[in-house]
Amino acid sequence: LALAEDIAHALTTDQFEMHYQPICVLQDGRVAGFEALIRWNHPREGMISPLDFLWLAEQTGQIRAIGMWTLERACRDWPVLRQATDHSSPFVSVNLSANQLTGDHFVHDVKLILERHHMTAEELKMELTETIIIGRPEIASQVLNNLIALGGTLALDDFGTGYSGLDYLQRYPIATVKIDRAFITPLLQTAPSLEIVNKTIELAHSLGMNVVAEGIENEEIRQKLTQLRCDFGQGWLFGKPLALDDIRKRL
Ligand code: G
Ligand code: G
Ligand code: MN
Ligand code: NA
Numbered sequence: 001l002a003l004a005e006d007i008a009h010a011l012t013t014d015q016f017e018m019h020y021q022p023i024c025v026l027q028d029g030r031v032a033g034f035e036a037l038i039r040w041n042h043p044r045e046g047m048i049s050p051l052d053f054l055w056l057a058e059q060t061g062q063i064r065a066i067g068m069w070t071l072e073r074a075c076r077d078w079p080v081l082r083q084a085t086d087h088s089s090p091f092v093s094v095n096l097s098a099n100q101l102t103g104d105h106f107v108h109d110v111k112l113i114l115e116r117h118h119m120t121a122e123e124l125k126m127e128l129t130e131t132i133i134i135g136r137p138e139i140a141s142q143v144l145n146n147l148i149a150l151g152g153t154l155a156l157d158d159f160g161t162g163y164s165g166l167d168y169l170q171r172y173p174i175a176t177v178k179i180d181r182a183f184i185t186p187l188l189q190t191a192p193s194l195e196i197v198n199k200t201i202e203l204a205h206s207l208g209m210n211v212v213a214e215g216i217e218n219e220e221i222r223q224k225l226t227q228l229r230c231d232f233g234q235g236w237l238f239g240k241p242l243a244l245d246d247i248r249k250r251l
Pocket of ligand 2: 021037095157158181214215216217234235236237241
């Protein structure tokens with residue numbers, strides 16, 4: 001497959017880039033952390049979205065190499081990102097894939113990367129989707145518990161869009177729930193989305209978790225979410241994903 005060969009080539013020739021989107025305290029807009037989002041700067045095709053190549057990398061197993069690159073890059077960039085935050089427990093958040101967790105050395109590799117970059121485990125948040133947790137429960141259970149033992153913090157990404165079984169909320173020490181944009185965009189238009197978001201925030205808080213609302217594009221939605229006691233927000237209102245250089249320029 002041509003694209004798979006291109007991915008292999010991309011890894012060795014430094015064609016991947018990491019962009020960072022701010023995650024802000026809803027009430028006052030302070031930057032608490034950043035989500036790392038990979039981009040592929042392809043020599044012929046231009047900038048390729050992760051949605052267009054990660055599915056293939058999952059199938060070929062290249063996701064493990066990409067995943068290590070992702071962690072390494074986010075941690076390497078942490079000193080700059082940290083300077084751009086204004087919070088008592090700042091973080092950078094990376095997305096994990098299912099097949100990344102099945103590698104023998106995953107937890108050990110995370111530990112080494114943290115040590116190499118003098119990062120505490122709280123400074124590195126790992127985002128997992130419901131699908132990842134449900135797809136391989138035995139592996140997920142072991143790997144996630146090892147990550148937690150390391151001191152790592154887990155965030156449940158795209159909440160509400162997967163199988164929405166709630167049992168993993170009691171099985172894993174998830175620190176953060178990220179409510180998917182699909183519920184945030186219609187928040188002021190439809191009663192069901194408002195109730196779902198409202199109850200999700202209540203549930204998360206009652207379990208000692210904090211909540212990030214994704215895809216906030218305007219002030220009205222931010223205000224509503226603040227009323228609902230949502231903790232953090234992410235979205236174009238606060239900022240689009242930016243290259244590290246652009247974050248550095250704003251310091
Ligand atoms: O930034 P964008 O909206 O194009 O991201 C699309 C999707 O790609 C998001 O769901 C995000 O979780 C996923 N994604 C972005 N970067 C990474 C990454 O480094 N690793 C993995 N596994 N997924 C990523
Ligand atoms: O990992 P996750 O699936 O949550 O990825 C977040 C994706 O959402 C990224 O691709 C990012 O570019 C995109 N995104 C972030 N903020 C907004 C927003 O306010 N509006 C829209 N439409 N997309 C957003
Ligand atoms: Mn995410
Ligand atoms: Na999401």
